[in-house]
Amino acid sequence: MSTISLGRYLFERLHQVSVDTIFGLPGDFNLTLLDKIYEVPGMRWAGNANELNAAYAADGYARVKGMACLLTTFGVGELSALNGIAGSYAEHVGVLHVVGVPSTSSQAKNLLLHHTLGNGDFTVFHRMSSNISETTSIVTDVAQAPAEIDRCIRETYIKQRPVYLGIPANFFDLPISAKLLNTPIDLSLHENDEEAETEAIDLVLGLVKDAVNPIILVDACASRHDVKEETKKLIDITQYPTFVTPMGKGAINEQHPRYGGVYVGNLTDPAIKEAVESADLILSVGALLSDFNTGSFSYGLKTKNVVEFHSDYVKIRNASFPGVQMKFVLQKLNRQLPPYTKNYKPVPVPTKTASNKNVAASTPMKQEWMWNQLAKFLQEGDIVISETGTSGFGINQTSFPNNTTGISQVLWGSIGFATGCTLGATMAAEEIDPKKRVILFTGDGSLQLTVQEISTMVRWNLKPYLFVLNNNGYTIEKLIHGEHAGYNEIQPWNHLELFHAFGAKEGTFENHRVSTTGEWNKLTESKQFQDNTKIRMIEVMLPVMDAPTSLIKQAKLTASINAKN
Known part of the structure; x- marks a missing residue:
C-alpha cells in the first residue's frame, strides 16, 4: 500500500507501541474511525458499557502496559469520561483520549448540531479537557495530522499523563503516505542538562557519604515512570532499609531482605514509623504526598536531608533541579555509589508482621x-x-x-x-x-x-x-x-x-x-x-x-x- 487512511494510521501507530485494545463507546462522530480498528491485525475494540467505565478501564490497561487509548464521541461521550481522565491525570497514568469531533464543514457553518450546547461553540469541550491533559490537539490539517498523532502518542507515553486528541469526522478516511509508518515514534527521554545533573548527583553522593542511618522510601511514580529496575539496583547497592507508601505498593520486591514495610505517617506500625522517622537521610523515589498516602500529612521526619527523585525534577534539601529526570540520575548515581556506601553498616529492618495464628474454622470473617x-x-x-x-x-x-x-x-x-x-x-x-x-x-x-x-x-x-x-x-x-x-x-x-x-x-x-x-x-x-x-x-x-x-x-x-x- 502506498497510502492508508488517517484513521488506520492512528491505530497502526498505537499497535506499534503495544496498545492493542481500544476502550470506549461508539457515537456518530467516531463510527467511521472505529471501522479502522478492524483493519489492524492484533487490534481489538473493547466495547464498554459507558464512557466513565471505559476511562477507568483505560487507566487500568495503562498501568499494566504503560499506555492506553480511550475513544469517545464529541460532547456527550467525552464529558462522561472526564472523571476517569482526571484520575489518570492526578495519578500519572498515560491515557490517549481520542475524540471524534464534528466535520470541519459543520463547524465552519456553525450548525446547531446534536451533542453541542446549542451556541455554536465547538471548542468548549476541548477547553474543559485541557485542564486535565498534559497536552491537547485538534487536527485541522491532514498534512500535519500524522505528526500530531505521533506527538500525542509520545507525550502520553513519556509524560504518563492523559493527552487529548480531537479528529474531525471527515478526516478519518483521508489518505496519507503509508511510508510514514516505517519510522518508529521516538519514545526515548531527552537527556538531562549535564551540568545540572552532575551537580545534583554530587550533592546526593555527599549526603550518602555522611549518612549513618539512611533509608529509601518508594512511592507511586517509581512504577508510573518506569524506574523500578533502577530503584531495585539502588536498594541492592546501598543495602539501605527500604519502605513504600500505600501508592508505592508493588513498586519493589517485598520479599527483598531490605524491605521494611509500608510507611503512612502516624498510621504506621510503630517499628516502621521509628525506622523511617529516625533516619538521617531519606532517598525518596517518585513521591505523591497526598493525604491518604501520608496519613493526612502526618510524616514526622526528623531530618532535612531528604532527596526527592521525580520524573521531571530532583529536589535535594531545599535545592530544586527542574528538568533533571530521575531515570538518568538514578542510573548514573547507581554507577557512582559503591565507594560512598562502603562504610555503611546495614541495620536490621523492622520485623514483618507475623502470619495469622490458627483460629477455629467457624470463626466469622474479619x-x-x-x-x-x-x-x-x-x-x-x-x-x-x-x-x-x-x-x-x-x-x-x-x-x-x-x-x-x-x-x-x-x-x-x-x-x-x-x-x-x-x-x-x-x-x-x-x-x-x-x-x-x-x-x-x-x-x-x-x-x-x-x-x-x-x-x-x-x-x-x-x-x-x-x-x-x-x-x-x-x-x-x-x-x-x-x-x-x-x-x-x-x-x-x-x-x-x-x-x-x-x-x-x-x-x-x-x-x-x-x-x-x-x-x-x-x-x-x-x-x-x-x-x-x-x-x-x-x-x-x-x-x-x-x-x-x-x-x-x-x-x-x-x-x-x-x-x-
Whole structure:
C-alpha cells in the first residue's frame, strides 16, 4: 500500500507501541474511525458499557502496559469520561483520549448540531479537557495530522499523563503516505542538562557519604515512570532499609531482605514509623504526598536531608533541579555509589508482621484477619486491584510476592474505579500472559457504581477474581461521618446472580460465598481455584462496621480535617 487512511494510521501507530485494545463507546462522530480498528491485525475494540467505565478501564490497561487509548464521541461521550481522565491525570497514568469531533464543514457553518450546547461553540469541550491533559490537539490539517498523532502518542507515553486528541469526522478516511509508518515514534527521554545533573548527583553522593542511618522510601511514580529496575539496583547497592507508601505498593520486591514495610505517617506500625522517622537521610523515589498516602500529612521526619527523585525534577534539601529526570540520575548515581556506601553498616529492618495464628474454622470473617491471610493466596506476577475504601487500606497489611503489581487509586479516590480498572488490567494481562492473574477487591457499595463492566468481562471471556466485600453499605463513609445515616446505605444485591444477569454461559464462571475463616482457607487453598481458568465472583460476608485498623484511624483524621474552619 502506498497510502492508508488517517484513521488506520492512528491505530497502526498505537499497535506499534503495544496498545492493542481500544476502550470506549461508539457515537456518530467516531463510527467511521472505529471501522479502522478492524483493519489492524492484533487490534481489538473493547466495547464498554459507558464512557466513565471505559476511562477507568483505560487507566487500568495503562498501568499494566504503560499506555492506553480511550475513544469517545464529541460532547456527550467525552464529558462522561472526564472523571476517569482526571484520575489518570492526578495519578500519572498515560491515557490517549481520542475524540471524534464534528466535520470541519459543520463547524465552519456553525450548525446547531446534536451533542453541542446549542451556541455554536465547538471548542468548549476541548477547553474543559485541557485542564486535565498534559497536552491537547485538534487536527485541522491532514498534512500535519500524522505528526500530531505521533506527538500525542509520545507525550502520553513519556509524560504518563492523559493527552487529548480531537479528529474531525471527515478526516478519518483521508489518505496519507503509508511510508510514514516505517519510522518508529521516538519514545526515548531527552537527556538531562549535564551540568545540572552532575551537580545534583554530587550533592546526593555527599549526603550518602555522611549518612549513618539512611533509608529509601518508594512511592507511586517509581512504577508510573518506569524506574523500578533502577530503584531495585539502588536498594541492592546501598543495602539501605527500604519502605513504600500505600501508592508505592508493588513498586519493589517485598520479599527483598531490605524491605521494611509500608510507611503512612502516624498510621504506621510503630517499628516502621521509628525506622523511617529516625533516619538521617531519606532517598525518596517518585513521591505523591497526598493525604491518604501520608496519613493526612502526618510524616514526622526528623531530618532535612531528604532527596526527592521525580520524573521531571530532583529536589535535594531545599535545592530544586527542574528538568533533571530521575531515570538518568538514578542510573548514573547507581554507577557512582559503591565507594560512598562502603562504610555503611546495614541495620536490621523492622520485623514483618507475623502470619495469622490458627483460629477455629467457624470463626466469622474479619478484615484484619483476611488481609494478613491473603498473602498465602497471592502468587508471583499477580495484579492486585483494591478499591478506594476498606480494600485500599487493608491491602497495606498484605505481603506481596515478588513481581506483584498493586493498583489502588489512593489520590483521586473515585469510588467504583476498581471494577472498571479490573477490566482494562485483565485485558492488558491477557495480552502479556493468559495465565497472569488479576484479583479485584471491592466493596458492595463501590461495585454498584460500575458493575456494568462485569458484562464486558463476560463478553471477552476474561478470567479475573472478583472479591466483593459485603459489609452492607459505604463503610468508609460511615466511619468518617453518618454511621446510621440513610445516605450511606445501599440496596442489597444478590451478587452471585450477576453472571447470569450479564449472560455468562454455564461452565464459564464460578460463584462463591465466604462467611468464615474455614470457608476462606478451603477455597483459597484449592489448586483448582488458584488457576485462573474462569471468571469468579467471591462474596465475602463481613460485619457492617468491620474495617482495617488503619482505615478507622484515617477516618477519624479525615473527619477532623473536614470539620476545621
